[in-house]
Amino acid sequence: MGLFSWLGDDKQTTITQEEIKKESDFSSFKDVTDYIYDKSGIVDLDKRALTASSLQQYAVSEGVYTTKEFIDAMQNKDNFYQDIINIATVNETFFMRELKELEWLVSYIKELDRPLKILSMPCSSGEEIYSILLLLKIENFDINKLDIRGYDINSQAIEKAKNARYNEHSLHKIDTDIKDKYFTSIDKSSYLIDSSIKIIPKFMQQNIFELIDQKNIYDIILSRNMFIYFDEKKRELATNIIANLLKSDGIYIKGHADHISQNQSLEKIKYGIYKKLN
Numbered sequence: 001m002g003l004f005s006w007l008g009d010d011k012q013t014t015i016t017q018e019e020i021k022k023e024s025d026f027s028s029f030k031d032v033t034d035y036i037y038d039k040s041g042i043v044d045l046d047k048r049a050l051t052a053s054s055l056q057q058y059a060v061s062e063g064v065y066t067t068k069e070f071i072d073a074m075q076n077k078d079n080f081y082q083d084i085i086n087i088a089t090v091n092e093t094f095f096m097r098e099l100k101e102l103e104w105l106v107s108y109i110k111e112l113d114r115p116l117k118i119l120s121m122p123c124s125s126g127e128e129i130y131s132i133l134l135l136l137k138i139e140n141f142d143i144n145k146l147d148i149r150g151y152d153i154n155s156q157a158i159e160k161a162k163n164a165r166y167n168e169h170s171l172h173k174i175d176t177d178i179k180d181k182y183f184t185s186i187d188k189s190s191y192l193i194d195s196s197i198k199i200i201p202k203f204m205q206q207n208i209f210e211l212i213d214q215k216n217i218y219d220i221i222l223s224r225n226m227f228i229y230f231d232e233k234k235r236e237l238a239t240n241i242i243a244n245l246l247k248s249d250g251i252y253i254k255g256h257a258d259h260i261s262q263n264q265s266l267e268k269i270k271y272g273i274y275k276k277l278n
């Protein structure tokens with residue numbers, strides 16, 4: 001198996017650390033990680049030794065041998081930057097993660113009982129969105145009236161979300177009876193979610209920082225466990241973007257470990273849940 005199997009068959013390679021050292025010069029690699037940080041907000045990539053070395057291995061496999069060539073490839077070479085982002089991001093997620101907030105949200109959606117626009121950003125491979133839809137469906141709520149979207153900067157995660165095929169780890173918090181009712185076992189280790197749920201959400205590759213000009217669109221935004229990869233400057237910008245994307249009275253749900261920046265238009269209701277003021 002190649003080092004980049006998660007990038008697809010055509011990207012597989014078996015370049016070793018020794019070959020990278022012999023063939024390449026990434027001595028000012030921080031210029032590369034600064035470029036990625038500016039665009040995506042992801043900090044400290046140069047300090048994450050394994051990720052930095054994976055990025056360099058990938059570059060060499062693509063014929064890119066110096067920092068200057070690396071930056072040039074991110075700007076001009078087809079798919080190179082997206083592959084770099086796919087390697088650099090951590091997509092860990094699972095069904096029913098941080099359940100208290102999801103249960104609160106399900107009661108809130110049932111109480112409003114009207115068409116709503118909901119965004120999960122970052123959605124990673126879709127488990128968060130499908131968890132909400134699953135919980136609503138179990139309570140006989142008509143999920144067809146929801147416009148629910150999932151955005152994530154990682155294109156591989158988005159493809160996985162669209163396929164809605166999950167392994168045991170993703171499902172480990174789901175009760176067996178729910179699993180049996182709403183998932184079809186494809187083989188010993190993967191499960192497909194019920195088509196009545198799969199058809200509802202729309203998934204798209206999207207960087208939060210490219211939504212800076214959009215305003216007043218969503219009734220509910222979940223943005224959980226992304227701010228942990230940002231510094232204060234990017235957290236502040238991301239908080240403003242989320243506040244602007246919300247309609248007045250809209251709801252924002254953050255992750256347990258996320259530190260959001262002070263924002264005058266967001267009022268805390270309880271634990272990780274905020275309401276946008278008028």
Ligand SMILES: C[S@@+](CC[C@H](N)C(=O)[O-])C[C@H]1O[C@@H](n2cnc3c(N)ncnc32)[C@H](O)[C@@H]1O
Nearest residue numbers: 040089091093122124153154207208224225226
């Ligand atoms: C740990 S996952 C969280 C997924 C899910 N919300 C949860 O809590 O389980 C973090 C996700 O943030 C995404 N991400 C990082 N930077 C991003 C950005 N600038 N715009 C959109 N998504 C981003 C990553 O690709 C990754 O899938």
